[in-house]
Amino acid sequence: MSNFDPIRFAIAFVPLAAYLLVMGLTNCRRKPIVTSGASEIFALGLGLTGLVFVGPIELFRPELATAQFLNYIWFVLLALYLLWVTLAAMISRPRLVVYNITPDELRPLLSEAASVVDASFRWAGDCLCLPRIGVQLHIDGFALFRNTSLVSSGPHQSIEGWHRLAKQLRANLRGVSSAPHPPAALLLSAAIVLLIACEMRIYFGTEEQLAEALNELFSFGWQRG
Structure with a gap:
Protein backbone atom coordinates (compact mmCIF):
# COMPACT_ATOMS: atom_id res chain seq x y z
CA MET A 1 0.00 0.00 0.00
CA SER A 2 1.35 3.40 -0.96
CA ASN A 3 2.24 5.80 1.81
CA PHE A 4 -0.05 8.25 0.02
CA ASP A 5 -3.22 6.17 0.20
CA PRO A 6 -6.42 8.17 0.92
CA ILE A 7 -6.53 7.32 4.64
CA ARG A 8 -2.94 8.30 5.36
CA PHE A 9 -3.32 11.40 3.20
CA ALA A 10 -6.34 12.54 5.22
CA ILE A 11 -4.71 11.75 8.56
CA ALA A 12 -1.64 13.73 7.54
CA PHE A 13 -3.25 16.86 6.12
CA VAL A 14 -6.62 17.39 7.86
CA PRO A 15 -4.96 18.61 11.13
CA LEU A 16 -2.60 20.80 9.11
CA ALA A 17 -5.54 22.24 7.15
CA ALA A 18 -7.35 22.97 10.42
CA TYR A 19 -4.27 24.79 11.73
CA LEU A 20 -3.96 26.86 8.55
CA LEU A 21 -7.68 27.64 8.68
CA VAL A 22 -7.46 28.93 12.26
CA MET A 23 -4.34 30.98 11.44
CA GLY A 24 -6.01 32.40 8.33
CA LEU A 25 -9.14 33.43 10.22
CA THR A 26 -7.00 34.95 12.97
CA ASN A 27 -4.99 37.00 10.49
CA CYS A 28 -8.16 38.14 8.71
CA ARG A 29 -9.60 39.76 11.82
CA ARG A 30 -9.58 43.54 12.17
CA LYS A 31 -8.60 43.39 15.84
CA PRO A 32 -5.09 42.71 17.18
CA ILE A 33 -4.89 39.45 19.09
CA VAL A 34 -2.29 38.70 21.77
CA THR A 35 -1.21 35.13 22.46
CA SER A 36 1.76 33.49 24.10
CA GLY A 37 4.63 31.84 22.29
CA ALA A 38 3.87 28.61 24.18
CA SER A 39 0.31 28.58 22.82
CA GLU A 40 1.63 29.12 19.31
CA ILE A 41 4.07 26.21 19.65
CA PHE A 42 1.34 23.94 21.00
CA ALA A 43 -1.05 24.90 18.18
CA LEU A 44 1.63 24.18 15.58
CA GLY A 45 2.35 20.85 17.26
CA LEU A 46 -1.32 19.90 16.99
CA GLY A 47 -1.35 20.96 13.33
CA LEU A 48 1.59 18.65 12.60
CA THR A 49 0.12 15.69 14.50
CA GLY A 50 -1.14 13.97 11.35
CA LEU A 51 2.17 14.31 9.50
CA VAL A 52 4.01 12.95 12.53
CA PHE A 53 1.49 10.10 12.83
CA VAL A 54 2.02 8.80 9.30
CA GLY A 55 5.71 9.75 9.31
CA PRO A 56 8.04 9.26 12.29
CA ILE A 57 5.49 7.55 14.55
CA GLU A 58 4.61 4.88 11.97
CA LEU A 59 8.16 4.57 10.66
CA PHE A 60 9.86 4.17 14.03
CA ARG A 61 7.05 2.28 15.76
CA PRO A 62 8.68 -0.30 18.08
CA GLU A 63 7.88 -3.79 16.82
CA LEU A 64 8.01 -5.46 20.24
CA ALA A 65 5.63 -2.92 21.77
CA THR A 66 3.35 -3.28 18.75
CA ALA A 67 3.08 -7.04 19.22
CA GLN A 68 2.44 -6.66 22.95
CA PHE A 69 0.01 -3.73 23.04
CA LEU A 70 -1.66 -4.26 19.64
CA ASN A 71 -3.51 -1.17 18.39
CA TYR A 72 -3.21 0.56 21.76
CA ILE A 73 0.36 1.42 20.77
CA TRP A 74 -1.03 4.25 18.59
CA PHE A 75 -2.59 5.96 21.60
CA VAL A 76 0.63 5.54 23.59
CA LEU A 77 2.80 7.00 20.83
CA LEU A 78 0.40 9.89 20.19
CA ALA A 79 0.27 10.62 23.93
CA LEU A 80 4.07 10.68 24.04
CA TYR A 81 4.17 13.05 21.09
CA LEU A 82 1.65 15.42 22.69
CA LEU A 83 3.61 15.32 25.94
CA TRP A 84 6.75 16.23 23.99
CA VAL A 85 4.93 19.15 22.34
CA THR A 86 3.64 20.30 25.74
CA LEU A 87 7.14 20.09 27.19
CA ALA A 88 8.58 22.08 24.28
CA ALA A 89 5.94 24.77 24.81
CA MET A 90 6.58 24.91 28.56
CA ILE A 91 10.38 25.20 28.37
CA SER A 92 10.43 27.66 25.48
CA ARG A 93 11.66 31.17 26.24
CA PRO A 94 8.93 33.71 27.09
CA ARG A 95 7.39 35.30 24.01
CA LEU A 96 4.22 37.13 23.05
CA VAL A 97 2.77 37.17 19.55
CA VAL A 98 0.47 40.01 18.50
CA TYR A 99 -1.47 39.30 15.31
CA ASN A 100 -2.73 41.97 12.89
CA SER A 178 -6.66 47.35 11.77
CA ALA A 179 -7.28 47.29 8.04
CA PRO A 180 -7.99 44.01 6.21
CA HIS A 181 -4.84 42.12 5.30
CA PRO A 182 -5.14 40.31 1.93
CA PRO A 183 -2.11 37.97 2.32
CA ALA A 184 -4.00 36.19 5.12
CA ALA A 185 -6.19 34.75 2.35
CA LEU A 186 -3.20 32.61 1.35
CA LEU A 187 -3.57 30.62 4.56
CA LEU A 188 -7.31 30.19 4.04
CA SER A 189 -6.76 29.13 0.43
CA ALA A 190 -4.14 26.56 1.41
CA ALA A 191 -6.45 25.14 4.10
CA ILE A 192 -9.38 24.86 1.67
CA VAL A 193 -7.21 23.21 -0.99
CA LEU A 194 -5.93 20.62 1.49
CA LEU A 195 -9.43 19.84 2.77
CA ILE A 196 -10.78 19.46 -0.77
CA ALA A 197 -7.83 17.26 -1.73
CA CYS A 198 -8.43 14.99 1.28
CA GLU A 199 -12.14 14.73 0.52
CA MET A 200 -11.54 14.02 -3.17
CA ARG A 201 -8.98 11.28 -2.48
CA ILE A 202 -11.36 9.52 -0.11
CA TYR A 203 -14.40 10.06 -2.35
CA PHE A 204 -12.71 8.64 -5.45
CA GLY A 205 -10.96 5.85 -3.61
CA THR A 206 -12.45 2.39 -4.05
CA GLU A 207 -13.87 0.49 -1.11
CA GLU A 208 -11.07 -2.04 -1.49
CA GLN A 209 -8.41 0.67 -1.28
CA LEU A 210 -9.97 2.24 1.80
CA ALA A 211 -10.45 -1.11 3.51
CA GLU A 212 -6.89 -2.18 2.74
CA ALA A 213 -5.51 1.13 4.03
CA LEU A 214 -7.46 0.87 7.29
CA ASN A 215 -6.51 -2.77 7.73
CA GLU A 216 -2.82 -2.06 7.10
CA LEU A 217 -2.73 0.96 9.38
CA PHE A 218 -4.78 -0.23 12.35
CA SER A 219 -5.14 -4.01 12.20
CA PHE A 220 -1.51 -5.11 12.05
CA GLY A 221 -1.45 -5.67 15.76
CA TRP A 222 -4.31 -8.18 15.78
CA GLN A 223 -2.78 -10.07 12.87
CA ARG A 224 0.55 -10.36 14.64
CA GLY A 225 -1.02 -11.18 17.96
Missing part, protein backbone atom coordinates in the same frame (compact mmCIF):
# COMPACT_ATOMS: atom_id res chain seq x y z
CA ILE A 101 -0.41 44.80 13.88
CA THR A 102 3.00 45.96 12.69
CA PRO A 103 5.93 46.73 15.00
CA ASP A 104 5.61 50.46 14.32
CA GLU A 105 1.90 50.37 15.22
CA LEU A 106 2.49 48.27 18.31
CA ARG A 107 5.39 50.25 19.76
CA PRO A 108 3.42 53.20 21.25
CA LEU A 109 0.76 50.84 22.59
CA LEU A 110 3.46 48.68 24.12
CA SER A 111 4.98 51.76 25.73
CA GLU A 112 1.60 52.61 27.28
CA ALA A 113 1.24 49.10 28.65
CA ALA A 114 4.82 49.12 29.96
CA SER A 115 4.28 52.43 31.76
CA VAL A 116 1.38 50.90 33.69
CA VAL A 117 3.18 47.75 34.84
CA ASP A 118 6.62 49.33 35.29
CA ALA A 119 7.10 53.10 35.32
CA SER A 120 10.88 52.65 35.10
CA PHE A 121 10.72 51.01 31.66
CA ARG A 122 13.17 52.15 29.01
CA TRP A 123 13.77 51.58 25.31
CA ALA A 124 17.12 50.88 23.63
CA GLY A 125 16.41 50.70 19.92
CA ASP A 126 13.98 47.81 19.43
CA CYS A 127 14.70 46.44 22.91
CA LEU A 128 12.47 47.15 25.89
CA CYS A 129 13.56 46.69 29.49
CA LEU A 130 11.14 46.57 32.43
CA PRO A 131 13.50 46.03 35.39
CA ARG A 132 10.93 46.08 38.20
CA ILE A 133 8.91 43.19 36.81
CA GLY A 134 11.89 41.29 35.40
CA VAL A 135 11.12 41.51 31.69
CA GLN A 136 13.54 42.23 28.85
CA LEU A 137 12.42 41.86 25.25
CA HIS A 138 12.95 42.93 21.67
CA ILE A 139 10.42 43.46 18.89
CA ASP A 140 10.49 41.17 15.86
CA GLY A 141 8.03 41.70 13.01
CA PHE A 142 6.67 39.32 10.36
CA ALA A 143 5.68 41.68 7.58
CA LEU A 144 3.98 39.17 5.28
CA PHE A 145 1.14 38.50 7.74
CA ARG A 146 1.48 41.73 9.73
CA ASN A 147 2.28 39.98 12.98
CA THR A 148 4.67 41.14 15.69
CA SER A 149 6.56 39.04 18.24
CA LEU A 150 7.85 40.25 21.59
CA VAL A 151 10.82 37.98 22.18
CA SER A 152 12.62 37.67 25.50
CA SER A 153 16.20 38.92 25.64
CA GLY A 154 18.55 37.44 28.19
CA PRO A 155 18.22 34.40 30.46
CA HIS A 156 16.73 36.15 33.51
CA GLN A 157 13.00 36.54 32.93
CA SER A 158 10.01 36.69 35.25
CA ILE A 159 7.06 34.62 34.06
CA GLU A 160 4.77 36.62 36.33
CA GLY A 161 6.11 39.83 34.77
CA TRP A 162 5.33 38.52 31.29
CA HIS A 163 1.78 37.64 32.39
CA ARG A 164 1.27 41.15 33.73
CA LEU A 165 2.58 42.73 30.54
CA ALA A 166 0.39 40.49 28.37
CA LYS A 167 -2.71 41.30 30.42
CA GLN A 168 -2.10 45.05 30.22
CA LEU A 169 -1.28 44.89 26.51
CA ARG A 170 -4.55 43.09 25.79
CA ALA A 171 -6.40 45.81 27.67
CA ASN A 172 -4.69 48.54 25.65
CA LEU A 173 -5.44 46.81 22.35
CA ARG A 174 -9.19 46.40 22.93
CA GLY A 175 -10.13 49.63 21.17
CA VAL A 176 -7.65 49.24 18.31
CA SER A 177 -8.73 48.14 14.83
Whole structure:
Protein backbone atom coordinates (compact mmCIF):
# COMPACT_ATOMS: atom_id res chain seq x y z
CA MET A 1 0.00 0.00 0.00
CA SER A 2 1.35 3.40 -0.96
CA ASN A 3 2.24 5.80 1.81
CA PHE A 4 -0.05 8.25 0.02
CA ASP A 5 -3.22 6.17 0.20
CA PRO A 6 -6.42 8.17 0.92
CA ILE A 7 -6.53 7.32 4.64
CA ARG A 8 -2.94 8.30 5.36
CA PHE A 9 -3.32 11.40 3.20
CA ALA A 10 -6.34 12.54 5.22
CA ILE A 11 -4.71 11.75 8.56
CA ALA A 12 -1.64 13.73 7.54
CA PHE A 13 -3.25 16.86 6.12
CA VAL A 14 -6.62 17.39 7.86
CA PRO A 15 -4.96 18.61 11.13
CA LEU A 16 -2.60 20.80 9.11
CA ALA A 17 -5.54 22.24 7.15
CA ALA A 18 -7.35 22.97 10.42
CA TYR A 19 -4.27 24.79 11.73
CA LEU A 20 -3.96 26.86 8.55
CA LEU A 21 -7.68 27.64 8.68
CA VAL A 22 -7.46 28.93 12.26
CA MET A 23 -4.34 30.98 11.44
CA GLY A 24 -6.01 32.40 8.33
CA LEU A 25 -9.14 33.43 10.22
CA THR A 26 -7.00 34.95 12.97
CA ASN A 27 -4.99 37.00 10.49
CA CYS A 28 -8.16 38.14 8.71
CA ARG A 29 -9.60 39.76 11.82
CA ARG A 30 -9.58 43.54 12.17
CA LYS A 31 -8.60 43.39 15.84
CA PRO A 32 -5.09 42.71 17.18
CA ILE A 33 -4.89 39.45 19.09
CA VAL A 34 -2.29 38.70 21.77
CA THR A 35 -1.21 35.13 22.46
CA SER A 36 1.76 33.49 24.10
CA GLY A 37 4.63 31.84 22.29
CA ALA A 38 3.87 28.61 24.18
CA SER A 39 0.31 28.58 22.82
CA GLU A 40 1.63 29.12 19.31
CA ILE A 41 4.07 26.21 19.65
CA PHE A 42 1.34 23.94 21.00
CA ALA A 43 -1.05 24.90 18.18
CA LEU A 44 1.63 24.18 15.58
CA GLY A 45 2.35 20.85 17.26
CA LEU A 46 -1.32 19.90 16.99
CA GLY A 47 -1.35 20.96 13.33
CA LEU A 48 1.59 18.65 12.60
CA THR A 49 0.12 15.69 14.50
CA GLY A 50 -1.14 13.97 11.35
CA LEU A 51 2.17 14.31 9.50
CA VAL A 52 4.01 12.95 12.53
CA PHE A 53 1.49 10.10 12.83
CA VAL A 54 2.02 8.80 9.30
CA GLY A 55 5.71 9.75 9.31
CA PRO A 56 8.04 9.26 12.29
CA ILE A 57 5.49 7.55 14.55
CA GLU A 58 4.61 4.88 11.97
CA LEU A 59 8.16 4.57 10.66
CA PHE A 60 9.86 4.17 14.03
CA ARG A 61 7.05 2.28 15.76
CA PRO A 62 8.68 -0.30 18.08
CA GLU A 63 7.88 -3.79 16.82
CA LEU A 64 8.01 -5.46 20.24
CA ALA A 65 5.63 -2.92 21.77
CA THR A 66 3.35 -3.28 18.75
CA ALA A 67 3.08 -7.04 19.22
CA GLN A 68 2.44 -6.66 22.95
CA PHE A 69 0.01 -3.73 23.04
CA LEU A 70 -1.66 -4.26 19.64
CA ASN A 71 -3.51 -1.17 18.39
CA TYR A 72 -3.21 0.56 21.76
CA ILE A 73 0.36 1.42 20.77
CA TRP A 74 -1.03 4.25 18.59
CA PHE A 75 -2.59 5.96 21.60
CA VAL A 76 0.63 5.54 23.59
CA LEU A 77 2.80 7.00 20.83
CA LEU A 78 0.40 9.89 20.19
CA ALA A 79 0.27 10.62 23.93
CA LEU A 80 4.07 10.68 24.04
CA TYR A 81 4.17 13.05 21.09
CA LEU A 82 1.65 15.42 22.69
CA LEU A 83 3.61 15.32 25.94
CA TRP A 84 6.75 16.23 23.99
CA VAL A 85 4.93 19.15 22.34
CA THR A 86 3.64 20.30 25.74
CA LEU A 87 7.14 20.09 27.19
CA ALA A 88 8.58 22.08 24.28
CA ALA A 89 5.94 24.77 24.81
CA MET A 90 6.58 24.91 28.56
CA ILE A 91 10.38 25.20 28.37
CA SER A 92 10.43 27.66 25.48
CA ARG A 93 11.66 31.17 26.24
CA PRO A 94 8.93 33.71 27.09
CA ARG A 95 7.39 35.30 24.01
CA LEU A 96 4.22 37.13 23.05
CA VAL A 97 2.77 37.17 19.55
CA VAL A 98 0.47 40.01 18.50
CA TYR A 99 -1.47 39.30 15.31
CA ASN A 100 -2.73 41.97 12.89
CA ILE A 101 -0.41 44.80 13.88
CA THR A 102 3.00 45.96 12.69
CA PRO A 103 5.93 46.73 15.00
CA ASP A 104 5.61 50.46 14.32
CA GLU A 105 1.90 50.37 15.22
CA LEU A 106 2.49 48.27 18.31
CA ARG A 107 5.39 50.25 19.76
CA PRO A 108 3.42 53.20 21.25
CA LEU A 109 0.76 50.84 22.59
CA LEU A 110 3.46 48.68 24.12
CA SER A 111 4.98 51.76 25.73
CA GLU A 112 1.60 52.61 27.28
CA ALA A 113 1.24 49.10 28.65
CA ALA A 114 4.82 49.12 29.96
CA SER A 115 4.28 52.43 31.76
CA VAL A 116 1.38 50.90 33.69
CA VAL A 117 3.18 47.75 34.84
CA ASP A 118 6.62 49.33 35.29
CA ALA A 119 7.10 53.10 35.32
CA SER A 120 10.88 52.65 35.10
CA PHE A 121 10.72 51.01 31.66
CA ARG A 122 13.17 52.15 29.01
CA TRP A 123 13.77 51.58 25.31
CA ALA A 124 17.12 50.88 23.63
CA GLY A 125 16.41 50.70 19.92
CA ASP A 126 13.98 47.81 19.43
CA CYS A 127 14.70 46.44 22.91
CA LEU A 128 12.47 47.15 25.89
CA CYS A 129 13.56 46.69 29.49
CA LEU A 130 11.14 46.57 32.43
CA PRO A 131 13.50 46.03 35.39
CA ARG A 132 10.93 46.08 38.20
CA ILE A 133 8.91 43.19 36.81
CA GLY A 134 11.89 41.29 35.40
CA VAL A 135 11.12 41.51 31.69
CA GLN A 136 13.54 42.23 28.85
CA LEU A 137 12.42 41.86 25.25
CA HIS A 138 12.95 42.93 21.67
CA ILE A 139 10.42 43.46 18.89
CA ASP A 140 10.49 41.17 15.86
CA GLY A 141 8.03 41.70 13.01
CA PHE A 142 6.67 39.32 10.36
CA ALA A 143 5.68 41.68 7.58
CA LEU A 144 3.98 39.17 5.28
CA PHE A 145 1.14 38.50 7.74
CA ARG A 146 1.48 41.73 9.73
CA ASN A 147 2.28 39.98 12.98
CA THR A 148 4.67 41.14 15.69
CA SER A 149 6.56 39.04 18.24
CA LEU A 150 7.85 40.25 21.59
CA VAL A 151 10.82 37.98 22.18
CA SER A 152 12.62 37.67 25.50
CA SER A 153 16.20 38.92 25.64
CA GLY A 154 18.55 37.44 28.19
CA PRO A 155 18.22 34.40 30.46
CA HIS A 156 16.73 36.15 33.51
CA GLN A 157 13.00 36.54 32.93
CA SER A 158 10.01 36.69 35.25
CA ILE A 159 7.06 34.62 34.06
CA GLU A 160 4.77 36.62 36.33
CA GLY A 161 6.11 39.83 34.77
CA TRP A 162 5.33 38.52 31.29
CA HIS A 163 1.78 37.64 32.39
CA ARG A 164 1.27 41.15 33.73
CA LEU A 165 2.58 42.73 30.54
CA ALA A 166 0.39 40.49 28.37
CA LYS A 167 -2.71 41.30 30.42
CA GLN A 168 -2.10 45.05 30.22
CA LEU A 169 -1.28 44.89 26.51
CA ARG A 170 -4.55 43.09 25.79
CA ALA A 171 -6.40 45.81 27.67
CA ASN A 172 -4.69 48.54 25.65
CA LEU A 173 -5.44 46.81 22.35
CA ARG A 174 -9.19 46.40 22.93
CA GLY A 175 -10.13 49.63 21.17
CA VAL A 176 -7.65 49.24 18.31
CA SER A 177 -8.73 48.14 14.83
CA SER A 178 -6.66 47.35 11.77
CA ALA A 179 -7.28 47.29 8.04
CA PRO A 180 -7.99 44.01 6.21
CA HIS A 181 -4.84 42.12 5.30
CA PRO A 182 -5.14 40.31 1.93
CA PRO A 183 -2.11 37.97 2.32
CA ALA A 184 -4.00 36.19 5.12
CA ALA A 185 -6.19 34.75 2.35
CA LEU A 186 -3.20 32.61 1.35
CA LEU A 187 -3.57 30.62 4.56
CA LEU A 188 -7.31 30.19 4.04
CA SER A 189 -6.76 29.13 0.43
CA ALA A 190 -4.14 26.56 1.41
CA ALA A 191 -6.45 25.14 4.10
CA ILE A 192 -9.38 24.86 1.67
CA VAL A 193 -7.21 23.21 -0.99
CA LEU A 194 -5.93 20.62 1.49
CA LEU A 195 -9.43 19.84 2.77
CA ILE A 196 -10.78 19.46 -0.77
CA ALA A 197 -7.83 17.26 -1.73
CA CYS A 198 -8.43 14.99 1.28
CA GLU A 199 -12.14 14.73 0.52
CA MET A 200 -11.54 14.02 -3.17
CA ARG A 201 -8.98 11.28 -2.48
CA ILE A 202 -11.36 9.52 -0.11
CA TYR A 203 -14.40 10.06 -2.35
CA PHE A 204 -12.71 8.64 -5.45
CA GLY A 205 -10.96 5.85 -3.61
CA THR A 206 -12.45 2.39 -4.05
CA GLU A 207 -13.87 0.49 -1.11
CA GLU A 208 -11.07 -2.04 -1.49
CA GLN A 209 -8.41 0.67 -1.28
CA LEU A 210 -9.97 2.24 1.80
CA ALA A 211 -10.45 -1.11 3.51
CA GLU A 212 -6.89 -2.18 2.74
CA ALA A 213 -5.51 1.13 4.03
CA LEU A 214 -7.46 0.87 7.29
CA ASN A 215 -6.51 -2.77 7.73
CA GLU A 216 -2.82 -2.06 7.10
CA LEU A 217 -2.73 0.96 9.38
CA PHE A 218 -4.78 -0.23 12.35
CA SER A 219 -5.14 -4.01 12.20
CA PHE A 220 -1.51 -5.11 12.05
CA GLY A 221 -1.45 -5.67 15.76
CA TRP A 222 -4.31 -8.18 15.78
CA GLN A 223 -2.78 -10.07 12.87
CA ARG A 224 0.55 -10.36 14.64
CA GLY A 225 -1.02 -11.18 17.96
